[in-house]
Amino acid sequence: MLRGVKVLSRKSGLCALVAAGTMAVGGTGCNNALEGGLSGGGLGALAGMAIGSAFGHMGTGAAIGAAAGALGGLIIGDQNERRANGQ
Numbered sequence: 075m076l077r078g079v080k081v082l083s084r085k086s087g088l089c090a091l092v093a094a095g096t097m098a099v100g101g102t103g104c105n106n107a108l109e110g111g112l113s114g115g116g117l118g119a120l121a122g123m124a125i126g127s128a129f130g131h132m133g134t135g136a137a138i139g140a141a142a143g144a145l146g147g148l149i150i151g152d153q154n155e156r157r158a159n160g161q
Contacts, residue, residue: 106158110151111144118143 119140126135 106155107148107151110154111148114147114150115140115144118146 119136121143122139123132123136125139126132129135
């Protein structure tokens with residue numbers, strides 16, 4: 075039974091990796107806030123996956139990292155866009 079859980083964790087980790095790559099590449103050409111959110115989400119998912127795998131919860135770590143990275147990326151991207159437009 076435990077072996078099946080590890081396989082499920084690997085599958086969810088692989089899905090998180092694919093989603094992170096898609097978010098990081100898919101944001102090219104967007105405005106700063108959206109691009110920052112997508113890039114931050116992708117990088118956060120990768121970092122969360124690395125940290126989560128150390129504790130045996132790769133998928134959960136990737137999801138939390140993606141959410142935190144996306145939020146941080148949106149905020150930083152929005153601030154950069156406002157500075158660029160002189161607001």
